[in-house]
Amino acid sequence: MENQCLPKKVPGLCSFRYGLAILLHFCNIVITAQRVCLNLTMVAMVNSTKPPHLPNGSAVEILDDVKNPVYSWSLDIQGLILSSIFFGMIMVQLPVGYLAGRYPMKRIIGSSLLLSSALSLLIPQAAKVGAALVIVCRILQGIAQGIVSTGQHEIWVKWAPPLERGRLTSTTLSGFAMGPFIVLLVSGFICDFLGWPMVFYIFGILGCVLSLSWFLLFYDDPNDHPYMSRIEKDYITSSLTQQVSSRRQSLPMKAMLKSLPLWAIIINSFAFIWTNSLLVTYTPTFINTMLHVNIRENGLLSSLSYLLAYICGIVSGQLSDFFLSRKIFSIVNIRKLFTTLGILCPVIFTMCLFFLSSSFYSIIIFLTLANSTLSFSFCGPLINALDIAPRYYGFLKAVTALIGMLGGLISSALAGLILSQDPENAWHKIFFLMAGINVTCLTFYLIFAKGEIQDWAKEIKNTRL
Numbered sequence: 001m002e003n004q005c006l007p008k009k010v011p012g013l014c015s016f017r018y019g020l021a022i023l024l025h026f027c028n029i030v031i032t033a034q035r036v037c038l039n040l041t042m043v044a045m046v047n048s049t050k051p052p053h054l055p056n057g058s059a060v061e062i063l064d065d066v067k068n069p070v071y072s073w074s075l076d077i078q079g080l081i082l083s084s085i086f087f088g089m090i091m092v093q094l095p096v097g098y099l100a101g102r103y104p105m106k107r108i109i110g111s112s113l114l115l116s117s118a119l120s121l122l123i124p125q126a127a128k129v130g131a132a133l134v135i136v137c138r139i140l141q142g143i144a145q146g147i148v149s150t151g152q153h154e155i156w157v158k159w160a161p162p163l164e165r166g167r168l169t170s171t172t173l174s175g176f177a178m179g180p181f182i183v184l185l186v187s188g189f190i191c192d193f194l195g196w197p198m199v200f201y202i203f204g205i206l207g208c209v210l211s212l213s214w215f216l217l218f219y220d221d222p223n224d225h226p227y228m229s230r231i232e233k234d235y236i237t238s239s240l241t242q243q244v245s246s247r248r249q250s251l252p253m254k255a256m257l258k259s260l261p262l263w264a265i266i267i268n269s270f271a272f273i274w275t276n277s278l279l280v281t282y283t284p285t286f287i288n289t290m291l292h293v294n295i296r297e298n299g300l301l302s303s304l305s306y307l308l309a310y311i312c313g314i315v316s317g318q319l320s321d322f323f324l325s326r327k328i329f330s331i332v333n334i335r336k337l338f339t340t341l342g343i344l345c346p347v348i349f350t351m352c353l354f355f356l357s358s359s360f361y362s363i364i365i366f367l368t369l370a371n372s373t374l375s376f377s378f379c380g381p382l383i384n385a386l387d388i389a390p391r392y393y394g395f396l397k398a399v400t401a402l403i404g405m406l407g408g409l410i411s412s413a414l415a416g417l418i419l420s421q422d423p424e425n426a427w428h429k430i431f432f433l434m435a436g437i438n439v440t441c442l443t444f445y446l447i448f449a450k451g452e453i454q455d456w457a458k459e460i461k462n463t464r465l
Contacts, residue, residue: 016228017159017236021168023217024152025175027113030207031145032179034120035085037203038138040187040284040302041196042082045127046073067195069128077131079416082281084135086409088142089149090402096147097398100154109148110214116144117207124197149176150401154394156386158221161239163325165386166334170317170378174310177375180280181306188300240390251395255456260448261388262396268339268381269404271441272374275346275434277408279305279371282415286427290363301364305371313375316341320379332451335384339449342377343442346370350431381445388450389457407437 045068073081096108119141126133152172160168187199219225222236256262283302287293293301316338323329329337349370353363385396411434419426 015232016222016225017161017164017168017232018171020155020159020218021171023214024155024172025178026210027109027148027152027214028172028175029179029182030203030210031113031116031148032176033183033203034116034141034200034207035145036180036280037183037187037199038123039082039281040184041191041199042078043284043288044068044191044196045071046078068191069197071127071131073131075416075420079413079420081131081134081138082416083409083412084138085142085145086277086405086412088139088144089146090142090405090409091139092143092146093150093398093402093405096150097395097401100151100394100398104220105151105155106215106218106220109151110211110218112144112147112151113207113214114211116141116148117204117211119144120200120204120207123200146401146405150398151394153386153397155220157390157393158240159236160386161236163239163321165383166317166320166324166379168317169383169386170313170320173378173382174313174317174375177306177309177313177372179306181303181310184284184303184306185300188297251392252456255454256392256396259454259456261450261454262385264445264448265381265384265388265396266400266403267441268343268377268445269400270407271343271438272377272381273401273404274407274411274437275343276374278411278415278430278434279346279374281412282430283367283371285419286367289427291360304364305368308368308372309375312372313378316376316379330451331387332449335380335387335451336446336449337380338376338378339380339384339445340442342374342380343438343445345373345376347435347438349373351435353431354428381449384449384451388452388454390453391457391459 119137123134123137126137156165156169156172183199183203187196190196190199190202222228222233225233283305287301291301320334320338323334324331349366352366353370356362356366381400385400386393389396414433415426415430418429422429
């Protein structure tokens with residue numbers, strides 16, 4: 001009788017678990033802003049048709065050069081700088097996934113966020129030394145951000161009741177969409193009025209402040225939280241007792257490698273990050289190439305897609321939990337629905353860019369929809385591992401992120417190479433390749449995806465570490 005009444009008394013939006021989702025939401029906003037701001041500032045850092053230092057330049061030109069230093073970096077070097085952060089993120093995925101849950105995420109995430117923010121403060125000075133030092137800073141920043149973005153998934157193993165997973169995780173992950181929106185909205189104005197180095201200083205300082213807040217507000221286990229009500233603690237722990245035990249088991253690697261539902265998640269994470277990295281990195285470049293607008297207009301236009309992506313991410317979480325709680329669809333059908341929306345819609349709208357767009361407004365509409373609908377994947381392959389193997393969720397998120405980031409690394413570098421070698425037909429090649437990858441991966445997912453805990457992920461009795 002007590003268990004039947006318990007859910008009615010549990011705090012909802014004003015609870016500590018939703019407070020944690022909002023805190024992680026802001027962490028993701030900051031690390032994404034620190035990562036993405038270079039995509040737009042790059043236009044100001046290299047966008048000059050004359051040498052950056054003229055001996056007879058006017059006083060205005062000299063002051064502007066101090067405020068907005070310009071560097072002679074080729075398209076190949078720019079592509080390497082933009083993609084270098086993925087090198088760092090790739091390096092750290094498996095160690096973080098394996099160690100997740102074994103060490104306090106409070107210290108790991110907090111210190112990593114602080115490191116990423118400190119490196120953001122150093123990038124303008126590194127640019128003065130040379131492109132090589134910028135690449136080194138971005139790689140180190142990628143290591144720090146990889147720890148934050150991958151380690152946070154382990155938190156929900158202890159904090160997210162099954163019927164609230166969609167809302168909690170989508171609230172958290174939507175920060176990855178809000179980050180680019182804020183960057184693209186304000187960075188153009190900051191570059192114009194304060195200079196592009198201030199973009200890195202502002203987001204670096206915000207990250208430092210947020211990391212200190214993390215240390216003060218977060219607790220690894222809800223049972224350790226000194227201010228959470230007993231009702232909420234009991235609600236969280238009782239809803240998870242059948243899925244996760246405190247006992248550690250060795251990783252069933254052979255069973256994982258043979259699991260087609262797991263491979264369906266992995267390859268669709270690859271498609272998601274390939275597409276996301278491509279669109280986030282090169283949307284400003286595409287707008288600049290196709291529409292020839294200034295940096296402020298570029299930032300405003302690019303930001304529209306991320307505002308809508310943010311909305312789509314929040315809505316997808318609400319809808320997925322609504323479908324599940326009302327038993328309208330099964331878990332697997334919910335995951336397939338949102339995977340289809342998140343992986344296929346960007347393909348459809350990028351194709352519309354070439355075949356149905358004939359004006360300024362149509363280009364902006366289709367580009368916005370292509371970017372924004374990708375966030376439906378938050379409630380598809382990006383959370384599916386928590387359904388099929390909650391015991392190994394941290395490790396599996398690291399594996400899927402690692403393979404996905406390889407896609408992000410390849411897509412960013414390859415796009416830069418295609419743009420430098422074949423500018424006339426580059427965008428057709430880039431987006432058609434993306435379409436082929438997405439459709440292939442989605443087909444595999446629709447055939448093999450599952451929504452229940454797999455046999456290899458269930459607790460094994462009498463297992464000794």
